[in-house]
Amino acid sequence: MNKTADIVIIGGGVSGCSIGYYLLKNGAKNVVILERDYLSAGATGRCGAGIRQQWGLELNCRMSKFSCEFFENAVSELEFDGDVEFHQGGYLLLISAEAELEQMKKNIALQNSLGIASRLITLDEAKEIVPYLNTDNLLAAAFHQKDGHLNPFHTTQAFAEAFKRLGGVIETRTAVTGVTVSNGRITGVETDKGTIQTGTVVNAAGGYAQGIAKMAGVELPLYSERHNILVTEPVEPLLAPMVMSFSLNLYCQQSPHGSFVMGRTDDSQPRDLRVSAYSGFPELMSRSVTGLMPPLKNLRMLRQWAGLYNMSPDKAAIYCEAPNVSGFYTAAGFSGHGFMMAPATGQSMTELILGLTPTLPWPKMGLDRFETGELLLEPSVV
């Protein structure tokens, strides 16, 4: 293992690999990614891997639009010898309340002004997209064709291979045990395989970001919450878009492989880093999803699992350098949207760390917002 590095990234998920790729692409040298297990072992490998540009905050729209455009060209941009399985079947956001409809109209106006071609559609139009959709409790829907979903393992692998091609080093099965700080500056990272001297650490540890920050004496206003997800047996193509309902708190997509992947937010879930499967999830999920899409009753569930949403107080990401420890950077608190924001995260953190002119709205996404009260309250999240 390297004894020194210019930059050490902690976390081999899609965020860490994207940050590593963008750093090297923009001239950084000697960058090491540390992953305690294997690439994508954490939240990346457990997520629904959707990407949407239909947001209610301008900065979220811009970050996701950047990411989506990146994903469209990811295979050639990253020179990946594989497929990231980007399926742009759209996001169908179901609307079931008047207030939601009003919000959605505002969102769409904002999105359209940013060049995102989302639109409000009638239930009849929604049924053209998903013919068997049960529209009983719905008012309308929002749709954007360019949204979609990817294969999270292959996407992360594509970033990781490009990172290595540019000279980056990835150490898997290497757990960080400490972050050393001297006189308010980062001096190194301790791992179970040895110590790396470095002046710059990037905390991209997802659900475990708060724990990593603590090692450096940095307090982050984050917590991690267990979210459950299930996958079904594969069937022939049946569902083109990612279907999402804020009132039912669910999302559901069919991967190009044919299996359906679906999840549901449940406030009862623990916040103690447990990722064991939850016994109550299958029936809650099945009830909502089969109510909405009755043909799925005959679809068989194969597996359920859970992963961590790393939550920030306003459910928007945090991109920052720690105020009390220089050289300690964090990209965390994605609140369930870390995968889709990954390209923007890589670009943003690179601009932050290398002192480049911001091309994305990350300067508004620092820690100071929690002190100034300029919160980034996103109205449209599951």
Added chain:
Amino acid sequence: MRINTHPILEFKRGAAVTITFDGKPIEARDNETIAVALHAAGIRNIGRSMNLHRDRGLFCAIGNCSSCMMIVDGVPNVRTCLELCRDGMTVETQHDKGVLA
């Protein structure tokens, strides 16, 4: 083929029923599984693999593998080594991942 005389065992055959396999009627018993009834009729090639479309037959017979999945009464991916025959049941070879009605 069914065993008629066995030195040790006597078989309690269930009531005769007829199932349809890819449009052809097959004599079966109501206490045997679909895969067994097809075997008794000499049909061992009962499916295709998902991606390469390789021929598939009964392999584990107790629901531990995925080798015997067929379309039963319109529902795809049914493990025919577990599903008992019912009179009038329609059984079809599954050539794809399965189409949900």
Added chain:
Amino acid sequence: MLEQTGIPEASDINGVFPSDERLAKGPVAVIECFQRIPCNPCSTACRRGAIEAFDDINDLPKVNHEKCNGCSLCVSRCPGLAIMVVDMTYAEDKALLKLPYEFAPLPEEGSSVTALNRAGEAVGEALVVKVQNTPALDKTPLVSIAVAKDLARTVRNFRVTDDTSAESPGILRGDEAPSPMVCRCNDLDLDNIRDLMKKGFTSIDEIKRVSRLGMGPCQGRNCIPLVLGELSRFLGKPVSELDPGTYRPVVKSVSLGAVAEYDGEALTE
């Protein structure tokens, strides 16, 4: 050698045959049990105490040939069908072998059958003298056949039908061998798996995630043990040191419709 072929050597047989003097006195049991296995019904079957009681259930049976009268009670009680009764006094030139025979159809009394040795090879003619198939025998019928005396130590079976045209296996040439299928659910063969290992995916979880191995309806029951073996060879580590991956609910696929109908927390019983 017995352990390689399943055929006892002549010395094995001679070792369990009674003396010529004892054979000359009448029927007697011969037990061809050459391996210590946990099994004792023969000793408990004998009412004369001719098969010595076992100290250890794995003991090899010891027949006291003087106490044994060849009643054949033990023959159908032996789960390994390793016992026969030999009667060298049956006739001037014929020995009578009482053999357990669990096949249909049973031979007709008085019919002629082909005598087989312990390799199943035809060694002569035999006459079916008696066929016993009482309920007490519990479906292990006893068939007594008369064979030439000099075949008494050779014959151990017979064939009713005149079948078995000898198989003539040929050498296969120019075979095209596809790569062995490892994962039936997702059509992954051994080459696919080895390629992934060479690319650096060297744990079950990684291979699963990158290839969907083990993520189909069989839940990895068939492929994961195979791939653990491949990984073990590739990494030079015993399987005990490899992580088999996470076993997630559910062990058998279940329809969303059935799960959705779960009637809450109502107590069914």
Added chain:
Amino acid sequence: MIKTDLLVIGAGPAGLCAAVAAGESGKDVLILERSHTPGGQLVKQTHMFFGSEKQHAATRGFDIASILLDKLNAMSNVRMVTNATVLAAYDDGLWTADILGKYEKIMPQAVVCATGANEKSLAFPGCDLPGVYGAGAVQTLMNQYGVLPAERAVMLGAGNIGLIVSYQLLQAGVKVLAVAEGSARIGGYLVHAAKLRRMGVPIMTAHTVKAAYGKESLEAVTLWALDDKWQGIPGTEITYRADTLCVAVGLSPLSELLWQAGCKMLYVPALGGHVPYRDDNLRTSLPHIFVAGDAAGVEEASSAMVEGTLAGLSAAEYLNAAPADIKERKNDCLSQLAQLRSGHVGERISAGLELARIKEAAGIC
């Protein structure tokens, strides 16, 4: 939600014995069996069992199943449901099941996991052709349903299952062309080998399958000899015109539910694969979960029955319903197991079990 004192998973030899032993304590016992018929592999065993009288030696497997089921059915506090698959174990103590097509949750006070084993696969060219079966599948076809796989069979594996199923194929009227065994010696009981051999079936040690061939289903099987490094020797190929190839290369414990429940597991080759740590009472690293039969380590059905009884007694004890003579009965089980494992096959198993044993002093719990 179903509440029960004891949940027994699997109605094979181990599960049935566990349910009977625990049922005698008067506690509510729910035994769930995934198949539509109870008895597990017992119902497919046409041969007489080895062992001693206590394990029903010299009785045929399917008859043993009837004996155990009669005992079980006589107990009003023991309820058995077939067509009932336990689907998952969760860390909140809940188990879910597909019971007669209905999704159910179960909250048991104690669990005996007697899920049995799965047949191991072998990867060889053509291994997925129709006509290539697990040996157990052929046993199910022939002995449970009275249906032949086809006409001409080759068997892979001369362990007890390979030898017994070959013999059963002959009994059902199928021609068995050869039994190939990779290792240099026959692994199963030599009495089984001898009764097969004298029917004229060649047992080819140090041989394995090279490839299986066929257009739509199996038509031919090529075997070849193995050198002492288990590599095929070119030029030794023998091809049989066969329509059935049975794979009997061992079993691995079905331990998914134990993993899910959070039992501490380890890999023991002598026991067939991953098994739970357990103490002498067959209690796993979780105090309320017990294990018995092949799920605890692949052995003969005789041992599975004794283990089932022991696990059932231990579960009753855990539920504070131990019979007065529990000590004697448990000791009897332990001495039966010691006997069954004292033979030459048993030595390897005993060594494996020692690895998986929770030594109280070591405090693995």
